[in-house]
Amino acid sequence: MPLRFAIGIDAGSAQTKAVLLDSISLALLAKASLPTGWNPKASAEAVLAKLWQGFGEAQACSIVATGYGRVAIPFADKNITEISCHAKGAVHCFPTARLVIDIGGQDSKVISLAEGGAVRDFLMNDKCAAGTGRFVESVARLLGLHIAEFCALASGGEACAITSMCAVFAETEIIGLLAQGAKPGAIAQGVLASIARRMQGLAARLPGTGDCVFSGGLAQSPVCAERLAQELGCPVLVPEYPQFTGALGAALEAARLAKEKNA
Amino acid sequence: MSWSSLEQFRAKSDRNVLRMQAEKKAGRKVVGQYCIYTPMELVLACGAIPVSLCGTKNDSIAKAETVLPRSLCPLIKSSFGFALEDSCPYLAASDLVVCDTTCDGKKKMFELLARRKPVYVLELPQRQDAEALVFWQKQLELFKGKLEETFKVNISDDALWQAIDVSRRFRAALQKVLDLGKRKPSPLTGLELLEIAFRASFMPVYEERISELESIASEIGAAQAAENTGRAPRILLTGVPTGLGSHKVIKILEESGASVVCIDNCSCYKKVRPIPSEQHDPLALLVRHSLAIPCAVMSPNPNRYETVAELAREFSVDAVCDLTWQGCQTYDVESYSLRDFVQNTLSLPFLQIVTDYAESDVEQLRIRIQAFLEILS
CATH class of the missing domain: 3.30.420.40 (ATPase, nucleotide binding domain)
Structure with a gap:
């Protein structure tokens, strides 16, 4: 079954943000954010749970992490820096x-x-x-x-x-x-x-x-x-949701990974 | 990868301090030097041992800050801290400490150092033109006189030529090792290149330095090259001196997947600049050779750009990283022009890192460095 969902998590110093995209159409399906506590992994898990709220339960997806806590998120398929992510997110909103x-x-x-x-x-x-x-x-x-x-x-x-x-x-x-x-x-x-x-x-x-x-x-x-x-x-x-630009960039990278896997 | 020649070199250089103390006991004199503008050939020619001094560790900085302002560069603070703590065995063993006026911070620190050690200051010109050569010639003549007077010897031209021969062979041996980085992939990591150059600079017996470096170069040079996956971006690191203890940027670069193939600074590749083959006047030869070193203290500093261009080409690098110690004004300002040159003339990506010896900014540096490597991929 093709991977339909792509998630970007931006584990920032103040807030942990997450964006869920349709990996094919790149439509924004959901977004969520929570204050980053002392534990970036726990914050990322909590924000993921929030992200999936409208879906009943978590679905198969590819995940890319960014932000200061990016290396502390073991369930991410990949992590990249927020510089790359903000650029990707910004260009997606404004080519x-x-x-x-x-x-x-x-x-x-x-x-x-x-x-x-x-x-x-x-x-x-x-x-x-x-x-x-x-x-x-x-x-x-x-x-x-x-x-x-x-x-x-x-x-x-x-x-x-x-x-x-x-x-x-x-x-x-x-x-x-x-x-x-x-x-x-x-x-x-x-x-x-x-x-x-x-x-x-x-x-x-x-x-x-x-x-x-x-x-x-x-x-x-x-x-x-x-x-x-x-x-x-x-x-x-x-952008419409400027605080999610980094998470959006990460989700776009996750969508690219999903396409690679699907191909 | 483990190399027996490198292991042997490490074991030998672990005994650098003991060897030096044995040499001292046997009557040899030791001259500590902070800077490669000081021609070590003059020291060798008077029969003394020229040796590097400590200044690459963070530990001694807190002590230094009881005297020096915090805003000074970590290299000056570290060096001075070692003197205050009396914790550098090479400084302790030095019968004379030669100091070059490479910046204002050092110049003023040397005044304070002179209260504790016999300091001799070489006044370095800040240009490399004909007038500067005349001035530098005079400085080195005075330095030669100082060595002769201190150690009660006469430095003959023959002795100078012999010292130049040792120095040439040392430079060539070090170059052979550092040039291993030209291979794809480099058989040595940037940290290993740094470690080898660093440890060698404290070896008191020059013939041993040379033979150890030769054996590293020949063992690794003869080995079958690893498969070149081409995945690790090849980095030329340029800028301020580095050593064990001030190696964090090289470490982060390599932990992030880059390969530092050449280190263009006065602890590494600037040391190998060959001495031209001439047979007239040995002192004049050393004057010209040493003054041409491209340190940011020179204004203008054309050899820096020429060297970076040459090394970028010879080591086929993918990017240039310019390291600046916080508070080092000359390298910090020069980075603007170097960026312009690297990006626009060499068409290579360029990253300047300004930091100190402390570990506090490692995670921030990691982000910058990884983002830079993401641009390259």
Whole structure:
């Protein structure tokens, strides 16, 4: 019997995401996500169970894992890095994509694509939490807000300049700003602007022009995407489910494996 | 794959410290050197033993940071930490330590080192033109004088020619081993290439260095080549020095399925640069030969690009990985131009890795390196 299902699991530092595709038509059949606990394998199992909920029980499928926890998922047929997966996912959503900007939980990356969608080059900020989802989360928490509320606050008005290059010291800087009476909205603006500037700095080091895709959880916020477009000086395309771009890329690779097996 | 010559070399080099102490007891002098711009031929010619010094391990860095700023490169911190801890037997045995001013961080560290050891500083020019050659010639003449005065010897031209002969044979023997990487597939891993060059640099008896390397080259050279599946991407590693203890990037590359076939740095392939055959003035020959080393301290540094192009071709590599120690400004800045050259002139994929000796970023590096290898596949 041919393998009908293909699954991609993106075991990220903050969330574990999974996407289920029809391996032939590549139609999106289901998606699920859960916070990654201390055990990436258990999180992946839980997210798989959630993914299959509408199907009664798990079916035969091929599985590709990506993300920081990718090597801890023994039931995956293969694991590949999130750089390849974000590129595949972005190109699937927008075939004209030439640049992918992903802001993840513990790193951020810029990927330059050749014509046809192959990865040409990439740069990562993985040394420092400033410029990652984790940074936004910690500042939002400082203000007693959820990350979505925090991003929404940044929709207009004055922006505070956040200049610290380190997430921990940026937090200190923000506490100082709050003590001086800065408005949470202005701080939110400042934080998103500082992240967008960092991404622009990375992107400027890579060659190539063309359509830019913004992926990762932060891309769910239209304000974030707008800020990024302003800094980059070009429109930014956001997939329908940006936080699932990596999992989608992994599922596309799983579908390719399934086709190989079926052939 | 296990090679008896390599096992024997390992067993012999495990006794490097004991051998050196025996040589010292017998009256030989030891000159420690940090950098290959110091012509070891001058040291050999005065009858002393030129030897590498420790500086590739993370363990000594915490101690160094009690004095040096944390932001300094791990190589300087590690070297200095060994001095503070008095834990490098080669440094302890050194009657003189030669230090080249290859960067500002080292230069200032040497001032502090001089409080503990007899340090002699060679002021390295930062260009390779005619004026720089005159300057370097003067520096090496002064160094020769210092050796003669310290060890109460006269370094004759004959002695220099003899030392150059030993050095030529050492370079040729090391090259034979490192050139095994040209084979497809390479019979030695990148880690083994590194290990051999590293261990050899601490062997006090040069004739033994040469014969050990010769036997590795001849045993492995004569062996039947393994089947070439062509699956492992062949990598040229270039950039900062590496050694045992600072080998993590090579290890991750190879664990991820790549084959590091050539290591273009001053711990490995830069050591084999042959000395041209000339018969006029031995010191002038050493002046020209040593100053041409393509370290990022040189500005401009044209030989770096020429060397990378040549090695990429000779070792038929699929990609170039440029390693930079955190805080090493010269290699870090030069990486931009090297990327441009490798990607656009050589049309090869290029990855720069900036890191230190610590293990903390291994998983992040693994992602970058695996993603890079996925581009190649």
